[in-house]
Amino acid sequence: MKKMKNWLLTGLFFMIVSTVFSQGKVTGTVTDGTGSLPGANVEIKGSSAATSTDFDGKFTLNATTSVGEIVISYLGYQSQTVKFSVSNGSTTNLGTIVLESNSNELSEIVVKSTVVDIAKDRKTPVAVSTIKAAEIQEKLGTQEFPEILRNTPSVYVTKSGGGFGDSRINIRGFNQNNIAVMINGMPVNDMENGSVYWSNWAGLSDVTSAMQVQRGLGSSKLATPSVGGTINIVTRSSDKKEGGSFSSGFGNARNFKIQGSYNTGKLENGLSASVLLSQTMGDGYVNGTPFEGSNYFVALGYSTKNNKHDFQLTVTGAPQWHNQRSTVSTIATYQKYGSLDEPNIRYNADAGYLNGEMYNIRKNYYHKPIASVNWDYNINETTKLSTVLYASMGRGAGASATGGIRGKTYNDLVAFRTADGLIDYDKIYAYNSGQPVFINGFTGPQTRAKVGGVYQNTFSTGSNAPGGASTGTSGISQTSSINSHDWFGGVINLNKKLTNTLTLDFGLDARTYTGYHFTVVNDLLGADEFYDNSVASLKPAGRHITATYPTDVQWNVFDKKSYEKISFNSTGKVRWYGAFTQLEYSKDNLTAFIQGAVSQQGFKREDDFVYLPTDPLSSTDYENILGGNVKGGANYNINEKNNVYANAGYYSRQPFFNSVYPNNKSTVNPNLTNEKIIGFEAGYGFRSRFFNATVNLYNTTWNDRYLKGNALPTSATIPANSTYTEYVGLNEVHSGIEFEGYSNITEKLKLTGMFSYGIWEYKGNATVNAYWQADNTPVPGYSATTVYMDKVKVGDAAQLTASLGASYEVLTRVTVDANYNFNDNLYAGISPINFASPDNKGSLKLPSYGLMDAGFSYKMLTGKNKDKSVNFRLNVNNVLDRIYIAESRTNTFADDFISGTSGPTYQSSGQVYKGIATSNQVYFGFGRTWNFSLRYDF
Template sequence: MKTMKNWLLTGLLFMIVSTVFSQGKVSGTITDDAGATLPGANVAVKGSTNGTSTDFDGKFTIDVKTSTGELVITYLGYDSKTLKFSVLNGATTNLGAIVLESNSNELSEIVVKSTVVDIAKDRKTPVAVSTIKAAEIQEKLGTQEFPEILRNTPSVYVTKSGGGFGDSRINIRGFDQKNIAVMINGMPVNDMENGSVFWSNWAGLSDVTSAMQVQRGLGSSKLATPSVGGTINIVTRSSDKKEGGSFSSGFGNGRNFKVQGSYNTGKLANGLSASVLLSQTMGDGYINGTQFEGTNYFIALGYATKNNKHDFQFTLTGAPQSHSQRSTVSTIATYQKYGSLSDPNIRYNADAGYLNGEEYNIRKNYYHKPVASFNWDYKINETTKLSTVLYASMGRGAGAGATGGVGGLIYNSPAFLLPNGMVDYDKIQAWNSGQGTVNFNGANQTRTQIGGVYQNSSSTGRTGTSAANYVYNTTSGISQTSSINSHDWFGAVINLNKKLTESLTLDFGLDARTYTGYHFTVVNDLLGGGEFYDNNIASLKPAGRHLTSTYPTEVQWNVFDKKSYDKISFNSTGKVKWLGLFTQLEYSKDNLTVFVQGAASQQGFKREDDFVYLPTDKLASTSYKNIFGGNVKGGANYNINEKNNVYVNAGYYSRQPFFNSVYPNNRSIVNPNLTNEKITGFEAGYGFRSRLFNATVNVYNTTWNDRYLKGNALPSDNTTYTEYLGLNEVHSGIEIEANSNITEKLKVNAMFSYGIWEYKGNATVNAYFQADNSPVTGFTDVPVYMDKVKVGDAAQMTASLGASYEVLTRVTIDANYNFNDKLYAGISPTNFSSPTNKGALELPSYGLVDAGFSYKMLTGKNKDKSVNFRLNVNNLFDKIYIAESRTNIFASDNVTSNAAAGTYASNNRLYKGIADGNQVFFGFGRTWNFTLRYDF
């Protein structure tokens, strides 16, 4: 009996020792549901402290000390997964590809923590959505501009507009970016006066974005945002990003150069964390005379309590920049004149020239818009969360241009152009200083002084309404002036998230903002003149002022410095107060998610003006004009099974008009026809998800009534602008997006969208001069017949097909074809003054091929660092194409008012079927950029 016990004890001990000391390895590759590898995913043996993380290719190998067990795999933004393993002693078990399902559309941890950031979740939130991850932004954007990464998203149209640094613009479903809500970490960033987003002010976002999500249509934001066409949600990196950093350097054509460095501490044991980034970029620009220089800084500081009840994040980011621009929209004939009939000079810039032997451009933008935010996420208990964002932005800067003229000639009139089409600023300087002559009124003229000085002003040197009664003078000159558009903006968003039951969640909160915009003009350069005469201050008329002070076109780094200026032309302050309340109720159980949300806001608009009005005039400082608005929307998503889902949503917005609609023509009288814009949207979609293939199909219809639109200049005069009242539009269409992993190395993606975007009914239009906002004779309350006219400025049919192939380990080539059709010109009122007008001009379709090459070299003892090489070539085949047109001149239109002169077609004045009198911007030709990055 004793012997038997000894044998049993010996056997048991042998089994224990064998178990304890058996060793093996388990390996695998972690990917997302689209097949993309996930570097940095955590892999741990359940019930132990043994763990590792995946390398840059998503691969891992972990030593295990038991023959069987379970691995727990986690990655921020994804559902965790537990897998069983078994391994023989000394052997390796490969688990193959392990797929993690996204729980937040691959966004960073801040999405999980904050209920302020409204991110749509795949197969749950019933909206049309596309997500672009940081890796794709970092890889494919290179030295391009931030909006261009969205080019292959359904119903998105991106152009470089004039081609200056940061001057790109974006449309979603035919709506421009004033009507697209742009959100950064839950903060609305659309200008509170006019809804604008100037991407040059956000040039650094591409460096610090964790992910960007485009929600087409009314979107999932709980705030009463201007998301008529869609919402662009940008989530920046958080301070507790994994420890590490990177250094990169990139360059491209046009002497484009960029250098960047960043470092993240990771979350320290004491709960503190920090992330910093600094980058610098500069270049000559692709378009002639568009030199630029920009800086980007980003600082994030964080603290989390040990019990994870409180999480604090402070973020400060800014991108001070200055860049020369191409603001003048030339005709096709002009591009051909300085190129050839078949090969127009698409880089031509009618604003660029030379002064004192150096390149000079009177058109320039310089701005600094730092944004600081403080996020506090408070987990009150297991069912209640409070998220708060406090933010502030102080924008300082301006856009520089030309003021005045010479005998009615502006700075880039033919009299001031060199044979190559560049502006001869030396000639302007010579005229201004009385040293040269200019031919106008049929003869060479010499400048004369006023009061013993060469006096510049806003006068063009010609008065009268037509050639028959023009009166010329020889006293006027040309100056460079800047329209300052600075602001102080403070806001808060507070959201309480309460889980009422396992399936029912209630959100409600507050959105409060206050905004003060400062608008005035200053003199930058008299260009040889002796003084500037301004007679726009009501209290100083008729004597006016004689000014000699000038101010440089330089970025103001210290935004707290209240500079003192001699202001000219106009000086007004716009104040906007916003108070909003919002709520959302969401039901989510099993395969069904349903939500309903509503928001209400009151906006107050106040205008102050001490130029137009005497200090004693009550209009010098108006009271607030308060306008109520809001929205209600709802939707449902149903997951039919693990692969198929369907959704529907609908919503209604009553949106307050912009500031310049409340106080039109920069005067302090409230628009008597003031009305809210009304937007109604309906949408339905179907999704399919599988290991090898994903697809989404959406159909939508958006009706937009009582739209107020500030439109293009009159075709005959770029110094004007137009305003439309009472426009109605209907936008409907279909969108398809798909991607597939054909093999482990070959991935394919595609999209297709087709829209029918038309005006409905008729409207009225007014035209004004940009210099002083005075009405253009003959263009006041002019009826325009817009019914069934196509909405312009964005392609109504887009498609793309792309593929990437890993030819060798970590060596990848990729290419993408993007096609644009049904692209119409921007509306011009002269074309729609008759009920029998020809509609909007359709521009030629075009397709572009982009290509790239990537190589990742693993370095370091544990191969956890890498050197990355990336080459992008955009518009590979150097396609020449028209990206946008400001005018609607048809081939069948007469060249002049004299019908006997014939049409553009009969005079062979067509380019690809388009009349060469149209004012257009061509897209860029072939461009390239190369980036070298070290990640550690």
């Protein structure tokens, strides 16, 4: 009996051991119903066993129990729990697991912080599109980061001058100063002017997990400048699965990039880390625009075992320099250095040679690292506190030219041009150093005169310009306008689930910004010194400067270098205090919210150049302005396939810094008023296994828009560049319809498409006032001048866009894809002062154009478990090498007279290109470009 008992105990023990330590495998494939989901997180509930899906969406897990549940989650999808059972030593295949949702949702399982306002599909009532990391990594190639959004409805992206990172984006007819850009919940628009310089963020393409574009007022709880929309960028986190990658790519114009990354995964002690480094360089597609950029990303994380606290420290930066094309040439100039039918679209009026090497006086160099600490605290099952503290120190400048020779600037169309249109910097250097040179357009050799025994450069225009600027005593220098800053901020949000249906958010947003603005001399180009007479306390003697500073990237942003400054030196300070709240109702098929925010911005200006130290205007008090917004909306899911939504909102937005203190002076603008934005939107969504689509209707009214204009035309009483203009009562209305769809025709063939049609016009007439630059006083006779803007088209973006794309898996993991993007109703940028006559011709319509892009991908699985891969990718953009005008700075019509009010027109004299007068200043888009990349994921 005792033996029998021992055998029973022994058998029971072995049964327990075999159950606990069984080594069965669980496999499966994760899709979204339309295609595989590589990189989805798969873990056994209640254990440390976890993995992620491969490039085909497949996974294999070693189970230590015979029964259990696996939890599958993926950025942009609802998580799913699946039960399994497996025998010891065997394998259980769960088949295909479909995650519900589409690319328009970012699940909070991955986006843990409630500070990050991510729109959720069939729940958040806004128009939204999401670009996944895989698509960014695969298709971006050598394009600019914003260009990945060009196939999103109502989005228009151009490369502008064509330098590295100089692209710009427009959403629903609003430029990027009026688009909120958020990174992990942090606002990154410049606090002085709302600008976003993509060259400072070139590395984002390497570290972005997903990018979501919310068109319209968006779902952000902060009082952000989201007139046209919000771009939410979610970067990779430290607790990604263990592994890494190495990649290398190259393309035309000697474009080269190398990158490496590694993630530790979440360790047993709760710590995690992620590191990424990359380097890119190239000659640039446009002549004379070489560049070099780096990118670093470091993330450290810690989670407590009970998951109550999660900390993420992130530091990222993208130091870079790139030469630019800042001079906007006329179509005739591009034709001159190309042909009438094929203008030289690579032509750069700023490029040339100096001492036998390519030289460009226009250069941008900047380093803007940003560090953030995210803390998410799960207080209890119904309460969560999310906090982000961040800091950014930007250091850098844009280099350009100052001064003139014989009254000619460096980029004069004739004076210093070689036969192929390049700038003869050798000639400028020779003249600056006193050598006799022949200047195009002048008779005989020209020799420079000394001032005080030296060759002295100075300014050629403005109050500092001596009479010699147009004679023989002035030269040309390279100078940089420094635009550095220190920026600190924080956002805190308390998320409280009041009931099963009501959730309340309340938070605070605080920021402080100090911008440093001054000019330094980089290169005297052969001269001996620079004369500056800008400092009020040193007038009339001025200063004789010999110090020069290189145009190098400053890696150490904590070093506040000492400079000898010229031209201007001012410090702009902005303080921001805000509070926001949101109440959300969610029950069954209905989700509704109401949201409100209030903020106070304070603007302060310091200037020790224009003003004496004893002058109160040398350091102003803060000019505090109150603003805010209120938004609300609702989404109703009719059934599993159909949903409808609507939203409305009102913004009272404070003016930018240069509106408060116009024209670099410290006198507060007496006409300050908040801009008012009213938005309405409605939409319909359809979701099925084979077809997803969204349709949106919108109307946005923008009243009391502030706009600073150009100088008045030169006359007998108005010297050149001595005035500036401001517009009062400038209103716009932007309305339109948008469609976005996705379909998997077969398991291997997938289609995407979008269409948007906008009517973006000025509403009513406005008035313009003119002021003297010297003291901001009104110019007599130029106050409240009417400009006839009613029904004039808003320029700088295509009001009709469409695209159609297809992807086909030819063989297993061998895919070809193509996309055609069409743009029409594209109008030139305008200056309202040109509409002083009631019978004006409106905005100049540019030719429509379409671009074809194509790609080829091959993924080769490697490793014992096929959990590693080598990925090949070839991108070809503008396959058909289409020549097209991407933007125009001027509004000259083909039937305009070439000069005066009579005589030949541009049309009658044959000076037109595709129906456009060749005197218009334009930027052409890029021709055919290509890039190839090879990546190893392990």
